[in-house]
Amino acid sequence: MRVLLSSLVSLALLVSGTRVGLAQQHVHEGALCQSTSPDVASSRTALAASPSSLGARFTLADTLIEANCYDEAVHTLEDGEALHPRNSDLQAKLRTTRSLVSEQAYFAGKEQAEMAAKVSRNLLRCSKLGDLNACDEALKLKPNDAEILLSKGDALLKASRPAEAEQTYRRAKQAAPDNARIATQLAAAQAQRQVSLSQCQKGSGEAALAACQSALLRGAEDEFAIHARMGALNQQRNQAAPALASYIAANALKPGDRGVALGIVALTDSGSRNDAVSLAARGSALLTLKRGREALAALRQAQSLAPAMPDLRAQITQAQKLAATQTAAPAVASTPPASVPSTQVAQKRSYSNDAQPSRSH
Amino acid sequence: MKVASIRLCILLFTLAAAGCISRPPSIAHVHLGHALTGVHVTPNKQGYLLVAEKQAEEIFALAQKATQSSELAKLKADVAAAVKATNSENEFGLKHSLVMAANHISFAATSPDASLNVQQSAPEFARDTVRVVERCELIGLLGKDIDASSSVDEARLLAGEIASLAKANIDGEDADNDGAVGAKPPEFGMKQLRAQLDGIISRESPPYRTVDQWFLFNLVRLPNGVWVFDKLGRGGNIDGYK
Numbered sequence: 001m002r003v004l005l006s007s008l009v010s011l012a013l014l015v016s017g018t019r020v021g022l023a024q025q026h027v028h029e030g031a032l033c034q035s036t037s038p039d040v041a042s043s044r045t046a047l048a049a050s051p052s053s054l055g056a057r058f059t060l061a062d063t064l065i066e067a068n069c070y071d072e073a074v075h076t077l078e079d080g081e082a083l084h085p086r087n088s089d090l091q092a093k094l095r096t097t098r099s100l101v102s103e104q105a106y107f108a109g110k111e112q113a114e115m116a117a118k119v120s121r122n123l124l125r126c127s128k129l130g131d132l133n134a135c136d137e138a139l140k141l142k143p144n145d146a147e148i149l150l151s152k153g154d155a156l157l158k159a160s161r162p163a164e165a166e167q168t169y170r171r172a173k174q175a176a177p178d179n180a181r182i183a184t185q186l187a188a189a190q191a192q193r194q195v196s197l198s199q200c201q202k203g204s205g206e207a208a209l210a211a212c213q214s215a216l217l218r219g220a221e222d223e224f225a226i227h228a229r230m231g232a233l234n235q236q237r238n239q240a241a242p243a244l245a246s247y248i249a250a251n252a253l254k255p256g257d258r259g260v261a262l263g264i265v266a267l268t269d270s271g272s273r274n275d276a277v278s279l280a281a282r283g284s285a286l287l288t289l290k291r292g293r294e295a296l297a298a299l300r301q302a303q304s305l306a307p308a309m310p311d312l313r314a315q316i317t318q319a320q321k322l323a324a325t326q327t328a329a330p331a332v333a334s335t336p337p338a339s340v341p342s343t344q345v346a347q348k349r350s351y352s353n354d355a356q357p358s359r360s361h
Numbered sequence: 362m363k364v365a366s367i368r369l370c371i372l373l374f375t376l377a378a379a380g381c382i383s384r385p386p387s388i389a390h391v392h393l394g395h396a397l398t399g400v401h402v403t404p405n406k407q408g409y410l411l412v413a414e415k416q417a418e419e420i421f422a423l424a425q426k427a428t429q430s431s432e433l434a435k436l437k438a439d440v441a442a443a444v445k446a447t448n449s450e451n452e453f454g455l456k457h458s459l460v461m462a463a464n465h466i467s468f469a470a471t472s473p474d475a476s477l478n479v480q481q482s483a484p485e486f487a488r489d490t491v492r493v494v495e496r497c498e499l500i501g502l503l504g505k506d507i508d509a510s511s512s513v514d515e516a517r518l519l520a521g522e523i524a525s526l527a528k529a530n531i532d533g534e535d536a537d538n539d540g541a542v543g544a545k546p547p548e549f550g551m552k553q554l555r556a557q558l559d560g561i562i563s564r565e566s567p568p569y570r571t572v573d574q575w576f577l578f579n580l581v582r583l584p585n586g587v588w589v590f591d592k593l594g595r596g597g598n599i600d601g602y603k
Binding site: 092095096098099101102105106109110112113114116117118120121124125128129 | 467470471473480483484487488491492494495496498499501502503506515518519522
């Protein structure tokens with residue numbers, strides 16, 4: 001009784017933020033029932049051997065409580081009621097154990113209340129304030145909740161990020177296929193993305209770049225075209241690093257595009273980018289432009305920096321073959337003399353900041 | 362004359378025994394009285410549920426005031442006061458008072474003299490307080506957001522949400538839009554919880570009677586866990602009671 005009352009007092013303290021007392025010893029928040037523990041097994045055997053022994057029944061109930069199996073402990077004691085009717089010790093023990101069961105339910109409810117409040121707060125900020133961090137926090141707790149996904153989609157759409165909104169609405173649709181509002185919002189996101197795509201392809205400057213960024217959708221058919229266009233737009237604005245990153249992304253999606261290759265070569269000619277990714281991209285681009293020996297040099301440099309980089313070996317083999325062909329027939333029109341510095345090559349070949357991918361966007 | 366005098370004495374004794382000497386209430390009913398009528402630790406020594414109800418009204422009034430403010434500092438001050446009335450332990454905020462009320466109903470259920478009605482109803486009551494506790498948690502979180510906000514519009518919007526939550530904590534809500542407010546536990550507010558406790562009381566047999574203040578304020582728990590009335594005012598190990 002003392003234990004029970006102490007635990008109930010602790011319960012009040014616990015809900016109000018102070019976790020102390022005997023409650024912790026008895027009802028472990030979220031702990032799983034370990035009904036197959038050796039202690040429980042031996043107590044079971046002892047009770048089976050003498051079912052009318054109240055002591056053995058109490059021992060089993062206690063070991064079940066220790067193993068967090070409160071419901072089973074109650075059943076064990078209830079089974080004893082038929083054998084020991086109106087036994088005051090059994091009744092007191094039952095009352096205590098039933099209280100532990102309700103305490104367990106209370107802990108579950110409390111935990112649920114805290115989590116529900118956090119989700120509600122994040123959902124509110126997500127839907128009413130367009131707070132994307134709050135959307136993501138809410139999704140961490142409920143990753144496939146259609147309502148949260150819908151709210152995040154709305155927030156993204158409001159923030160002029162239709163591609164991400166489209167992606168989010170698609171996830172929401174998977175979670176709730178019959179939700180009409182999700183379908184409507186998905187269509188709205190797709191329409192807004194088309195507008196952005198058009199601005200990306202036809203516009204210029206920062207506005208076009210922002211439109212490209214908002215239309216960029218991973219896995220979409222136009223992903224390559226948007227990356228290539230962003231590369232060109234950044235190159236026009238003398239933003240070498242983002243331009244190269246966009247071209248590299250485009251080249252990874254679809255190697256062999258001459259416009260993209262020209263952009264990469266132009267941006268890496270200065271030699272300022274000597275990391276494995278840039279060198280590999282330069283090698284790949286030079287291969288596209290049929291400049292075998294230079295491609296081989298860049299790819300080998302990349303390999304020395306990152307031996308495990310995928311596709312390098314195959315590209316090196318390809319570059320070796322091309323270089324061998326070019327050595328045998330040095331008068332390939334597009335290949336500059338080996339002695340010409342790459343910067344001059346760039347000038348002669350108009351590998352300027354105006355280089356454009358071959359595809360129209 | 363002598364016989365008449367004896368009869369008169371017997372009559373007076375009987376009247377005195379019936380009217381003046383009252384039997385102490387059951388321990389379970391005293392615990393219920395702490396939730397309903399009075400307990401010596403709360404402001405004005407009111408019962409926990411009564412304190413919770415008053416705090417719920419106060420929170421709503423403060424939140425409403427906050428929504429009408431166009432000055433960020435003023436709005437924040439009103440919201441801070443509403444949050445304090447919601448979650449303060451020292452000043453018996455709504456959450457703490459309600460949890461204590463549920464707790465004392467649980468004490469009643471585990472008393473040796475508890476009726477089956479109280480034993481069965483106490484866990485249900487505790488479970489049904491969860492939605493109000495959840496709204497209190499949310500009011501606390503939104504209060505922090507308002508405190509950190511530099512935008513009046515944002516703060517006012519969030520204060521509006523706090524006001525809605527505070528209203529729901531009084532009257533309940535219609536979460537499932539079925540036209541019925543507070544029809545089920547996930548929609549409960551203080552109004553529904555009060556009705557639930559009134560139901561527990563009305564089902565008591567022998568009937569529950571308002572517990573005298575002396576019993577309410579002098580119930581103590583001995584070191585061995587037994588609850589007794591502290592007739593000599595010695596206090597005792599009562600773990601939160603006194």
